[in-house]
Amino acid sequence: MTINIARFNVTIGKNKPENIVHSENSCPFCSPETLTDIIESENGMIFLRNKYNMLEDADQFVLVEADRCGIDMPDYSKEHMHKLMRFGLKHWKRLEDSGLYDSVVFFKNHGRFSGGTMRHPHMQIVGFHHIDSTLMIEPESFNGIKITEKDGVLLNASTQPRLGFGEFNIIAQADPPDTFADFIQVTTGFITKRFIKSQESYNIFFYHLGDKLAAKLMPRFPTSPFYVGYDIRLMSTNFQEVCSALRREFE
Numbered sequence: 001m002t003i004n005i006a007r008f009n010v011t012i013g014k015n016k017p018e019n020i021v022h023s024e025n026s027c028p029f030c031s032p033e034t035l036t037d038i039i040e041s042e043n044g045m046i047f048l049r050n051k052y053n054m055l056e057d058a059d060q061f062v063l064v065e066a067d068r069c070g071i072d073m074p075d076y077s078k079e080h081m082h083k084l085m086r087f088g089l090k091h092w093k094r095l096e097d098s099g100l101y102d103s104v105v106f107f108k109n110h111g112r113f114s115g116g117t118m119r120h121p122h123m124q125i126v127g128f129h130h131i132d133s134t135l136m137i138e139p140e141s142f143n144g145i146k147i148t149e150k151d152g153v154l155l156n157a158s159t160q161p162r163l164g165f166g167e168f169n170i171i172a173q174a175d176p177p178d179t180f181a182d183f184i185q186v187t188t189g190f191i192t193k194r195f196i197k198s199q200e201s202y203n204i205f206f207y208h209l210g211d212k213l214a215a216k217l218m219p220r221f222p223t224s225p226f227y228v229g230y231d232i233r234l235m236s237t238n239f240q241e242v243c244s245a246l247r248r249e250f251e
């Protein structure tokens with residue numbers, strides 16, 4: 001099996017600020033006047049270079065989603081959520097089209113089990129110079145039970161999850177309608193309300209799936225040893241109930 005390896009610079013990693021566990025630590029994104037290497041700002045959103053570029057042979061960027069801490073996707077107006085997705089997808093595409101990278105990934109960490117370190121709502125884009133994007137996708141993990149479908153956008157619950165538990169896929173055309181953002185907003189609200197044990201931790205990962213655009217939304221818990229050690233993926237026994245509950249959010 002061929003795998004992708006990226007080198008993580010431990011010296012830079014050690015100096016990176018954190019305020020998820022230590023919430024008294026100050027937030028640089030609440031003081032935009034102190035930020036450097038800003039690429040574009042719009043409607044309280046800021047796209048900038050990550051000051052702590054911990055991955056070698058890669059360029060890391062941060063997309064600050066809103067102008068203050070303590071809120072997240074479920075709290076935004078629909079209009080802001082639409083603007084946010086358009087802004088993020090635009091910069092993702094721009095970096096892909098730059099020709100500088102083998103692979104560009106676009107994702108969100110939220111909460112302490114997500115791999116995130118900053119509380120301020122943000123997403124990340126990373127351009128890898130030498131990473132094989134064909135090894136990043138498990139196409140079967142996008143198969144699932146249909147929750148809802150509207151304007152050509154499908155939301156399903158994965159029956160062959162990449163990691164396990166309630167894993168939700170949102171699949172749309174490459175240039176998606178705002179329904180794509182609406183489905184992400186409702187599903188993140190569902191995850192943070194319902195999976196209370198995860199302490200509101202979740203990830204969103206964006207992918208190109210053939211000629212489609214896909215987002216995978218995952219509640220995050222401490223990672224199961226069955227998965228880490230043996231690649232066994234756990235599915236909850238109330239999977240059907242979870243699907244029904246999410247379906248009701250759209251009625």
Ligand SMILES: [Zn+2]
Pocket residue numbers: 027028029030068069119120
């Ligand atoms: Zn902040």
